[in-house]
Amino acid sequence: MELIRRNTEYAIRALVHLATSPEGVVSAGEIARAQDIPIDFLQKVMQKLTRAGLVVSHRGVQGGFSLARAPQEVNLLEVVTVMQGKPAVNRCFLGKDSCPRAPACRLKNNWLALEQKLAAFLAGVTLKELANQLKAGAS
Amino acid sequence: MELIRRNTEYAIRALVHLATSPEGVVSAGEIARAQDIPIDFLQKVMQKLTRAGLVVSHRGVQGGFSLARAPQEVNLLEVVTVMQGKPAVNRCFLGKDSCPRAPACRLKNNWLALEQKLAAFLAGVTLKELANQLKAGAS
DNA sequence: TAATACTGGATTAAAATAGTCCTGAATTGG
DNA sequence: CCAATTCAGGACTATTTTAATCCAGTATTA
Numbered sequence: 001m002e003l004i005r006r007n008t009e010y011a012i013r014a015l016v017h018l019a020t021s022p023e024g025v026v027s028a029g030e031i032a033r034a035q036d037i038p039i040d041f042l043q044k045v046m047q048k049l050t051r052a053g054l055v056v057s058h059r060g061v062q063g064g065f066s067l068a069r070a071p072q073e074v075n076l077l078e079v080v081t082v083m084q085g086k087p088a089v090n091r092c093f094l095g096k097d098s099c100p101r102a103p104a105c106r107l108k109n110n111w112l113a114l115e116q117k118l119a120a121f122l123a124g125v126t127l128k129e130l131a132n133q134l135k136a137g138a139s
Numbered sequence: 140m141e142l143i144r145r146n147t148e149y150a151i152r153a154l155v156h157l158a159t160s161p162e163g164v165v166s167a168g169e170i171a172r173a174q175d176i177p178i179d180f181l182q183k184v185m186q187k188l189t190r191a192g193l194v195v196s197h198r199g200v201q202g203g204f205s206l207a208r209a210p211q212e213v214n215l216l217e218v219v220t221v222m223q224g225k226p227a228v229n230r231c232f233l234g235k236d237s238c239p240r241a242p243a244c245r246l247k248n249n250w251l252a253l254e255q256k257l258a259a260f261l262a263g264v265t266l267k268e269l270a271n272q273l274k275a276g277a278s
Numbered sequence: 279t280a281a282t283a284c285t286g287g288a289t290t291a292a293a294a295t296a297g298t299c300c301t302g303a304a305t306t307g308g
Numbered sequence: 309c310c311a312a313t314t315c316a317g318g319a320c321t322a323t324t325t326t327a328a329t330c331c332a333g334t335a336t337t338a
Contacts, residue, residue, distance in 0.1 A: 001226050002229050003226065005296095027313085027315090029314080038296085038297060038298085040298055041298080057316085058305085059304045060305025060307095060315085061305065061313045061314075062306075062307085063306090063315065088142065089141070089143055110268075110269070111143075114261070118253075122253070133248070144325095145327065177328060177329085180328055183286095189284085197284080197336085198284050198335045200281065202282070203283075203284085223326095279337105280338095282336080283334100284333105285334075287330105287331090288329100288330085290328080291329090292328090294324085295323080295324070296324085297321080297323090300319085302315105302316080304313100304316095306311100306314105307310105307313100308310090
């Protein structure tokens, strides 16, 4: 089972790419090439990030995307939530069609605790940190 | 995004059902009825649990399933792993077709930390505890 | 020996995920 | 102001995963 889906992974890689690009504005095409991501798919990912206010888009020649906020102000919980929804343990916690057994579910408290740990961890990792690690390492 | 899939949820409910059944041996049909689970699907789930050694099956009249171990000896990490594989953050950590970028991936350490927290949490919850909570509560 | 209940393979259905394509609109350098 | 560039967004297709079903077979026991 994978916690981080493909589009979220792409989003993270793209954001870190932006965070480490001195140019500031980078086109989807460039990111896709550098990060080995199908360009059409990445466009969709960038659109989501734009609508969510994580990046700013610039059209036209020399256009592209830039971070809307400083890297230390963006954490993984936000990115994950934008791309694949708030991480939930199971349907007991999914808003609308929540588990019909919910009222009777004594497991709820356990799930809730896990869910919070997960969220706290993700919220504690910022783009800044990821970018720093990249710079420090070989690749 | 859901961490616990349907079949895993069914497995947990079935196991807790067994843990709280004084009879010891309960048929799949009975569990399915009591837990509102499609019987054919539950059969598959029970088969997996049997092969994994979490429960023991008994054929024939008055047959069914019983726990192979004491409830306090079975934790959720085991159940989840049996049903949907070891929880992984992303493909960087999936054995065979692991991420081709793995060697260069500086995010790995972060993922690893999260993965361990997750596993530790799940490993810390036993069937016994879940069963106790059920008994304590209304339903 | 007949009813009960698990075994296991095959198959189908539905949903989620991943990826592609195409038309249009904004921007800008020449 | 025109042509190249680049994002916007809807529609569509493909693939994979998850969920569910069906059936023929075997073991057990009352």
